[in-house]
Amino acid sequence: MKTNILPAIKLTLALLVLFVVAYPVLLWGIGQLSNGKGKGAVVVQEGKTYYKNIGQSFKEAKYFWSRPSAVDYNAAGSGASNKGPNEEAYLTTVEQRIADFSQQNPGVSVSDIPVDLVTASGSGLDPHISVAAARVQVARIAQQRNLKEAQLLALIGDHVEQPLLGLLGPEKVNVLMLNLALDRLDSSF
Incomplete structure (x- = not known):
């Protein structure tokens, strides 16, 4: 059981950083390159x-x-x-x-x-x-x-x-x- 919990926690934290931090920052950056600076x-x-x-x-x-x-x-x-x-x-x-x-x-x-x-x-x-x-x-x-x-x-x-x-x-x-x-x-x- 201990062998599964530690990798699961690591994976959860990695995905949390990826989808809660990295992905929104990437989309925000792409939006800043558009004509309306991401404001439509x-x-x-x-x-x-x-x-x-x-x-x-x-x-x-x-x-x-x-x-x-x-x-x-x-x-x-x-x-x-x-x-x-x-x-x-x-x-x-x-x-x-x-x-x-x-x-x-x-x-x-x-x-x-x-x-x-x-x-x-x-x-x-x-x-x-x-x-x-x-x-x-x-x-x-x-x-x-x-x-x-x-x-x-x-x-x-x-x-x-x-x-x-x-x-x-x-x-x-x-x-x-x-x-x-x-x-x-x-x-x-």
Whole structure:
């Protein structure tokens, strides 16, 4: 028994030092080499600070709406609702989101509403929407801001992020960056 306890204690202490000290210090060091010095992708506009890679709520009709969040866009509590597609409460929530979207976008048929505008992502913090989800909101925003739809479509086109390595994932649009550009476009007139 003594022959097993001493090696077990040594192994425990070695792994404790490795995973509690060395690994976090290594990750912190790698973070310091990144653009945001480990603090995330920060964007500052008109004195306000935003985090580019964390989904944010945009509810006003003059903005592109984000993907819904099961955690109310709280980065401290990232997570999904864990509700399945057959659960009544979940279906009621999605139906309400569809009704809300249809009310604010009367020219869009229910079958044309992209799924990412009425369902939350796995993390609840997805900062992106699909290109189709951005385009389906153009008529509402053009009317609210008195802009031409072609201007908004061009703005969306300028903010499309391509799949990783051209293969992995769909084309997407970062909602925060698109809305900040929309505010700059609106203020330039």
